[in-house]
Amino acid sequence: MVTYIFRRLVTAALILLGASYFVYLLTAASGDPLEDLRANPTPQKQQLMDARTELLQLDTPAPLRYFKWFGGAVQCLVPFANSCDLGKNIAGQPVTEALGFALVQTLTLVTAATVLAILIGITLGIVTALRQYSTLDYGVTFMAFLFFSLPIFWVAVLLKEFGAIGFNNFLRNPEIPLTTALGIGVLVGALTAVAAGGVMKRRLMVGAIAFAFVTVVLIYFSATEWFKNPGLGPVVIAIAGVGIAFAVTLLSAGLKNRKALQSALIAVGAGVVLYFVLQPLLNEATFLMIVILAVVFVLLGMGIGYLVGGYDRGQSMRAAGITSFLVGFLILLDRYMQAWPSYFNNSRVRGRPIATIGASTPNIQGDFWVLSLDSFTHLILPTLALILISLASYTRFTRASMLEIMNMDYIRTARAKGLSERTVVMRHAFRNALIPIATIVAFDIGALIGGAVITETVFSVRGMGFLFLDGISHVDPNPVMGVFICVAITAMVFNLIADLAYSALDPRVRVKA
Amino acid sequence: MAEDGSRKPAAAGIEPVLEAKGLSQGQIVRKRFLGHSGAIIGLVVFAFIFVLAFTSVGYLGIPGWWKYTHEQVSPLVNDGVPTLSLWPLAWGEHPFGQDRIGRDLFAMTMRGAQQSITIMIVIGLIAGLIGVVVGAISGYFRGWAEAILMRVTDVIIIIPALLLAAVMAQLAGRRDQGSWFASFTSTNGVLALGIFLGLISWVALARLMRGEFLSLREREFVDAARISGASNARIIFKHILPNAVGVLIVNVTLTMSAAILTETALSYLGVGVKAPDTSLGLLISQNQQAFATRPWLFWYPGMFIVLICLSINFIGDGLRDAFDPRQKKFNAKKAIDHGGPAVQSSAVTALDGPDHGESRNDSPGTDGFRPGGPADGTQGK
Numbered sequence: 001m002v003t004y005i006f007r008r009l010v011t012a013a014l015i016l017l018g019a020s021y022f023v024y025l026l027t028a029a030s031g032d033p034l035e036d037l038r039a040n041p042t043p044q045k046q047q048l049m050d051a052r053t054e055l056l057q058l059d060t061p062a063p064l065r066y067f068k069w070f071g072g073a074v075q076c077l078v079p080f081a082n083s084c085d086l087g088k089n090i091a092g093q094p095v096t097e098a099l100g101f102a103l104v105q106t107l108t109l110v111t112a113a114t115v116l117a118i119l120i121g122i123t124l125g126i127v128t129a130l131r132q133y134s135t136l137d138y139g140v141t142f143m144a145f146l147f148f149s150l151p152i153f154w155v156a157v158l159l160k161e162f163g164a165i166g167f168n169n170f171l172r173n174p175e176i177p178l179t180t181a182l183g184i185g186v187l188v189g190a191l192t193a194v195a196a197g198g199v200m201k202r203r204l205m206v207g208a209i210a211f212a213f214v215t216v217v218l219i220y221f222s223a224t225e226w227f228k229n230p231g232l233g234p235v236v237i238a239i240a241g242v243g244i245a246f247a248v249t250l251l252s253a254g255l256k257n258r259k260a261l262q263s264a265l266i267a268v269g270a271g272v273v274l275y276f277v278l279q280p281l282l283n284e285a286t287f288l289m290i291v292i293l294a295v296v297f298v299l300l301g302m303g304i305g306y307l308v309g310g311y312d313r314g315q316s317m318r319a320a321g322i323t324s325f326l327v328g329f330l331i332l333l334d335r336y337m338q339a340w341p342s343y344f345n346n347s348r349v350r351g352r353p354i355a356t357i358g359a360s361t362p363n364i365q366g367d368f369w370v371l372s373l374d375s376f377t378h379l380i381l382p383t384l385a386l387i388l389i390s391l392a393s394y395t396r397f398t399r400a401s402m403l404e405i406m407n408m409d410y411i412r413t414a415r416a417k418g419l420s421e422r423t424v425v426m427r428h429a430f431r432n433a434l435i436p437i438a439t440i441v442a443f444d445i446g447a448l449i450g451g452a453v454i455t456e457t458v459f460s461v462r463g464m465g466f467l468f469l470d471g472i473s474h475v476d477p478n479p480v481m482g483v484f485i486c487v488a489i490t491a492m493v494f495n496l497i498a499d500l501a502y503s504a505l506d507p508r509v510r511v512k513a
Numbered sequence: 514m515a516e517d518g519s520r521k522p523a524a525a526g527i528e529p530v531l532e533a534k535g536l537s538q539g540q541i542v543r544k545r546f547l548g549h550s551g552a553i554i555g556l557v558v559f560a561f562i563f564v565l566a567f568t569s570v571g572y573l574g575i576p577g578w579w580k581y582t583h584e585q586v587s588p589l590v591n592d593g594v595p596t597l598s599l600w601p602l603a604w605g606e607h608p609f610g611q612d613r614i615g616r617d618l619f620a621m622t623m624r625g626a627q628q629s630i631t632i633m634i635v636i637g638l639i640a641g642l643i644g645v646v647v648g649a650i651s652g653y654f655r656g657w658a659e660a661i662l663m664r665v666t667d668v669i670i671i672i673p674a675l676l677l678a679a680v681m682a683q684l685a686g687r688r689d690q691g692s693w694f695a696s697f698t699s700t701n702g703v704l705a706l707g708i709f710l711g712l713i714s715w716v717a718l719a720r721l722m723r724g725e726f727l728s729l730r731e732r733e734f735v736d737a738a739r740i741s742g743a744s745n746a747r748i749i750f751k752h753i754l755p756n757a758v759g760v761l762i763v764n765v766t767l768t769m770s771a772a773i774l775t776e777t778a779l780s781y782l783g784v785g786v787k788a789p790d791t792s793l794g795l796l797i798s799q800n801q802q803a804f805a806t807r808p809w810l811f812w813y814p815g816m817f818i819v820l821i822c823l824s825i826n827f828i829g830d831g832l833r834d835a836f837d838p839r840q841k842k843f844n845a846k847k848a849i850d851h852g853g854p855a856v857q858s859s860a861v862t863a864l865d866g867p868d869h870g871e872s873r874n875d876s877p878g879t880d881g882f883r884p885g886g887p888a889d890g891t892q893g894k
Contacts, residue, residue, distance in 0.1 A: 011664075019668045023676060030680040145830070149822035151774055151794070153781045154815040157801045453675060454778055469782065472679045480676065488671045 005496070012492040016485075021066055023484050024477050028062035031475040033090065055092055056476070069481065086485075087478035089471065095482040098467060103449065103486070105359055106463030109379065109456070110448050113386035118441055121391045125398025126430065132403065135194050140395060148392040156385045156458040163381050164354040171344075172351060174227035176218050185215030228344070230337040232330060234275050241268035241327045248326070249319045254422050259310025263320035266308065267301045271327030275334075282335050285368045290332065297328035336376075339369030343377075346370065353377045357460040382459045386452060390444075397440060402433040435505045439498045446494025449486055542759075545835035552831020555824035562821060566626035569619070581607075581617035583624035583791055589615050595809045610809040612800070622813050625793040628786055629773055629821060632707040636772040639711025640718055641765045647715065648722025649749050653730055663723070670716045674775060675782070681709050682784040703786055710775060718764055725757040759836030766829035773822045793818045 032038075033056060037049050052058070057065055072085030086095040128137045176184075193207025221227060232240075245264035246255070253260035278293070301324025305317030344353055348364045355361065355378045364374050405411065406429055414428045453465030464483050471479035536544070546552060571577035581587060595610035595618075609618035647666065651659035729735065730753065738752050777794030779785030786792035793814045800810035 011667075015664060015667045015671070018664075019671050022668065023672055026672075026676060026680045030683040145823060145826050146819070149770070149774075149819050149826055151777050151781075151797070151815070151818050153778065153794075153801075154797055154811075154818065157797070157804060157811065161804055454782065457782065468673075468675070472676060475683075484673070484676075487673075491671060 005500070008496050008499075012496070016488055016492070019488065020070075020481065020485060024066040024069065024481055025062055027472065027475065027477040027480045028065070030472065033058065033475040052090070055088060056090065056478075062477075065477075069478065073481075073485065086482045089479045090474045090476040095478045098479060099464075099482045099486065102462060102464045102467045102483075105461055106449065106452075106456070106465070108359070108375070109382055109459075109461055109463060110386065110452060112379065113383040114390070114444060114448055116383070117387045117390040118394055118444070120387065121394025122398045122434075122437060124391070124395045126402050126425075126433070128395070129399045129402035129406065129433075130425065131197055134197060136197065139194065141399075144392040144395045147388050150389065152385055152389050152452075152454050153458050155388055156381070156455065159381045159385055160356045163384065164356045167354050168352040171227060171353065174222070174225055176222040178219070181215050181218040181222065184218060185211045188214045228341065230340050232334040232337065234272055237275060237327065237330045237334060238268065238272045240330060241271055241323070244268070244326045245319075245323045248322045250422070251426060252319045252322065253312070253315040254420060256420075257310065257312065257315055257319075259308055260305070260312075260316045260319040263301075263305040263308035263310075263316040264323040267304050267320040267324040268327055270300060270304065271297070271324060271331065275331050278331065279335075283367075285335075287368070287372075294325065294328060297324045300324055336369060336373060339367075339373055342366070343370045343373045349374075354380065356381065359461050382452075382455050382461065385458075386455055393440075394437075398433065398437055401436045402429065405429045405433045408432075435502065438501050438505060442494050442498035442501060443491075446491045446497075447487075449490045542835045546831050549831035549834055551827045552834075555827030555831065558820060559824040559828065562626060562817065562824070563630060566623045566630060570623045570627070572627060577623075579620055579623070581620040583616065583621040584789060585617065585620070586615045587611070587617065595813075609813045610807070612807070612810055613803070618810060618813060621791050621796060622793070622817055625791050625796050625814055626817050626821065628703045628790070628792040629776055629794075629818070631703055632710065632776045633769045633772050633821075633825075635704065635707030636711040636714055636776075637765050637769040639708060640715040640768050640772075641761065643712070643715040644718030644722055644765075645754070645761060647719040648724075649726055649754070651719070652723035652726025653745070653749055653753070659723070662719075666716045666719055669713060672713070674710065674713055675779070675784070677709065677713055678706070678779045679784045681706070682787070703790065703792070706776070706779075706785060710772060710779075714768055714772065714775075718761075718768060721760060721764055722757060725760050726753060729753045729756055759832075763829055763833045763836060766825060766832055770822050770825040770829060773818065773825070777818050 034049055034052060037045060037052065040048065057068060060068065069087050072087060076084035076086070084096055086099070088094055089098060124140055128140045131137050189207040189211030192210035193203045196203045196206040242265065245261065245268050249255060249257070249261045249264050255261060274297075281289075298321050301321040302317045304324070305320035306313060308316050308320070310316050343349060343366070344351060346364065346366060348361045353373075359375070359378050360371075361374050361378075364371065366374075411424060411429055414424045419428075449464060452463075453469060455461075456463045456465040457469065464486070467479050468483040471477070471483070567577075569577045569579040570582055589611055595605075595608060607617050607619065609622055611617055612621070647662050651662040726749075735748060735752055738748050743752070776785055776792065777797070780792045780794030781798040783798070786795050796814040797811060797818075800807070800814075804811050
């Protein structure tokens with residue numbers, strides 16, 4: 001095992017060395033970094049050119065300059081020496097500094113999108129695998145192919161037009177005409193009926209309920225101007241919480257386990273009580289406080305599960321913990337909605353909340369809630385675009401993996417010994433289907449840092465992709481190398497992690513020592 | 514509910530006669546492919562776009578039947594609004610409308626589709642060729658050849674395509690140097706881009722082919738061929754390659770559909786096809802600011818990208834199903850019609866998942882090709 005890891009790391013280092021030399025030469029050969037100055041008519045022309053030559057060490061030929069750069073870059077490997085030197089970019093800023101800023105921007109942009117895409121994609125993949133060859137399966141398969149074929153810059157422009165400009169116009173006067181409400185209701189009802197599965201009667205029932213619910217809610221929203229003053233309130237949180245409690249118990253323990261259901265429901269009750277207790281505290285919120293509260297909610301739920309106990313204490317704890325966490329999330333959502341009017345009427349936002357470019361509104365002032373709402377409204381469009389694009393491969397992959405597992409002999413054995421369908425799917429099939437998915441998830445997390453060059457360009461986010469493109473267009477090797485090194489190292493490390501995880505998760509696979 | 518998919522007797526919907534009839538492998542594959550409705554629709558759509566794009570505005574100096582070319586400026590008709598209407602079906606003067614200075618969008622879109630299809634085919638051919646050669650040599654001969662070739666593959670796979678394309682674009686832009694490269698790219702910009710992208714997108718394919726060769730070379734028929742005195746070249750081309758051709762064709766198709774998106778993305782970023790020539794990505798990039806005033810300039814090129822890519826993906830999906838030897842043609846409707854008795858026979862097909870092409874690799878190691886994904890992570894996003 002250790003030999004294997006060591007061998008992989010040595011190979012990776014050699015590959016990295018070769019590739020980085022190649023990338024450096026390519027970037028340096030791609031043009032003339034002094035080009036913009038050569039056309040400069042001012043008398044300081046020569047001086048400026050000399051300054052830049054000095055800054056970027058242009059008097060050294062590129063094949064040798066690489067080794068100067070390499071000498072600085074190697075120092076990054078010395079721990080705690082703080083002597084990391086990746087050179088300076090064309091504006092004289094150290095690359096390490098620029099990278100730090102870009103990394104934060106990129107991670108805020110890409111993390112949420114990747115996590116959501118993985119969650120939604122895996123869920124869809126499993127559902128379509130369980131309902132193979134149903135209308136839902138065909139529909140999702142078609143959508144997966146369609147999303148897979150979409151150029152992201154095209155999607156991004158469409159989202160800007162309809163998601164941002166259209167929605168902002170709608171918010172100016174948030175009234176939904178009756179016909180539109182009915183239309184959306186019919187659409188949602190039809191989709192639910194298709195997705196529900198089962199016999200025709202059941203599908204129609206589910207569809208009709210969804211139709212009635214959506215239409216009534218939309219009319220209510222329109223009448224009360226909910227979109228201007230959104231909020232959930234304790235009643236909605238309680239109702240939704242009970243729904244969550246049932247759903248979580250169904251998936252994690254099965255509804256037959258009454259103790260688990262009880263503990264989940266008690267957790268919802270505790271959440272509703274905490275809703276009132278926490279309101280004054282939340283007004284002073286910081287990011288750290290939210291994290292601590294999330295942990296407290298999970299612990300609280302697990303505590304409730306522990307006290308209620310039952311024949312399987314672990315299941316009760318799990319059900320109550322997850323439920324409690326989700327109820328806490330609802331409370332957080334409600335608090336964000338309470339802050340919405342103040343954000344909406346902020347002098348910088350002026351009633352057009354969904355932004356099309358950038359990562360935050362310039363010079364915005366406000367408390368924690370307003371500032372984080374500001375980041376959300378800036379992140380929502382690029383996140384949507386990225387989710388759409390990357391959803392397809394997760395869905396298809398999960399579906400294929402799940403189908404393969406569902407046809408295995410041990411699944412038939414599990415059914416034959418009389419386990420419930422929930423146990424078969426959640427415990428025997430799902431866990432094993434996750435093994436190959438863990439591999440591609442590791443790859444994708446490794447690729448996170450590279451950012452999304454095109455998405456960053458379209459939405460003017462100054463992340464890693466921007467740094468990279470900017471470096472290329474200015475024939476500036478140092479930032480390009482900085483980005484490349486970060487991306488390549490994370491990609492290789494996560495590649496290794498993926499392989500190790502595979503052999504750890506699947507005992508049939510052994511790494512070659 | 515959940516039982517539906519898994520317990521459904523796979524055997525009932527299979528056409529069991531197919532293999533029993535003594536058809537050749539090619540015939541079986543053709544039959545399966547023709548029975549895949551998604552793939553057939555994809556094929557028809559792609560053929561239609563191909564013919565439309567290559568006949569309408571002419572290609573390689575041969576004039577087409579459409580009255581405008583992509584560079585020709587004509588007076589604005591009705592402020593450039595598209596004249597195409599579905600009911601009553603009418604073509605009109607400028608079916609897709611005109612841009613701000615009066616160029617015909619239909620001609621430009623067709624020209625762009627030509628470019629995208631050309632690049633796609635060039636990439637597919639080059640990537641397929643290099644991928645097969647590298648994969649075959651490293652998988653068949655092993656040893657030093659494999660070590661060197663696979664390390665080269667590793668190096669190329671982590672170099673971002675964007676950088677290479679940008680470097681090429683910059684080099685091509687320097688016409689003053691008069692090098693053969695600059696003169697070639699300035700006259701054949703699209704071809705050069707295709708060749709260049711092809712030279713870097715073979716890596717995933719080479720890894721896959723290596724995997725295929727690694728497993729096939731251990732099989733008995735290869736031993737038999739070797740004992741009967743076949744040369745290495747004969748074993749590779751006559752015995753192993755025909756058995757790996759399914760994986761090859763499917764993945765070349767998928768590489769091609771990813772190539773379309775790569776090309777449009779590069780053109781969008783300004784390092785692919787450059788004005789005065791045009792491509793679908795470039796058209797979108799030029800017209801995205803005009804979305805509010807002239808949305809059609811944005812809709813039609815985008816629709817064509819999606820249509821081409823989607824049809825290629827469906828063809829690839831159909832090919833994958835057709836070539837997979839474990840795959841049985843399954844028809845859910847037939848299975849329901851046939852009803853009960855087939856349940857007992859499902860043991861035969863216990864291993865049949867419908868999407869084997871996407872199933873996992875059994876060996877870890879670096880062969881984790883993501884099916885259908887772009888060869889490099891950056892381009893798709």
